[in-house]
Amino acid sequence: MAQRSVGFIYNQRAPEAVSLATKLADYCVGEYPTWQCDASDAHTVAAAMKETQLAVVLGGDGTILRVAHHAALNNVPILGVNLGRVGFMTELPPSEALKRLPSYLRGEAWTEERMMAQVSVLPRGEKTAATEQVFLSLNEAALGRTLVSRLVFVAVSVDGAHMATYAADAVIVATPTGSTGYTLSAGGAVLHPESKTLLIKPVAPQIALNAAVVVHESAVVRLTLGQDDQSSLNIDGFINMPLAPGDSLEVRGSEHVARFLRMGSRTYFYKMLFERLGFGKPISPDERRTMSDKS
16 A cells, blocks of 8 residues: 655745745655645645645644645644744644654654534525535634625524524634634634534624523534525635525534644643733743732
8 A cells, every 4th residue: 555645735825834845845755755735726635635644734724724624524634833823723833843743753743633513505594415515614604794884684593493683793603623713803702622512603793692602512503694684604714605695504513523733731722822812921920929019
């Protein structure tokens, strides 16, 4: 059996990405077959991923989201090198990538599994093989308005039970990974990335509960657009499609998971979360004493 390859997928808009991908691929010469590709070339990424053992992604969270769909369908783990702004899903800074890559290739890392969602688009509430479109989501599905001055009306049900009808800028159904994205900026809760739940969050609702609602992973969340409303669906920040009045979405946990290689502590998420949000600096003993003296 031929040896499976290592893929280096990069965001070509990041200045360092292409050159760093080449350096990392050169390290593997003689040990592993390699391939390189821009993350926006979905056709090439999808085809190459079928024979890949590790996907090294050079970019930010948006780049990882583009790759994660293809990696999950082929059970390929991801090693993220942070060339973006925040990098909640990434593992390595670019300055350490070349030095530390061998450890991951030797199998010294542990694998973090993150829940993904299945998003089905149902035109005017129909559900037939001919009309249903199905997508994978690692972050969120957001049903939002298309006109700045007009709210979108969305009826939300969980497992067939009506929960609420929102007049809002948007309604988001997020995975635990997506809880640190659009949902967080809209005032949602932060979930641990390995938890098994979905998060429903309205954005700027009018005369309605603004709180996020957490449901179990096997729940079926249905969003139905009002009969007089046009809207757009965004999945993971790069899949966009217009929706017509009466169209529906069904969001549920997927059988596919996103796998990330990690080398540090399994509790890394909490420290990383607050550091990357700008609140992670530890308080020194001297600062504690100063704060105590002022209280």
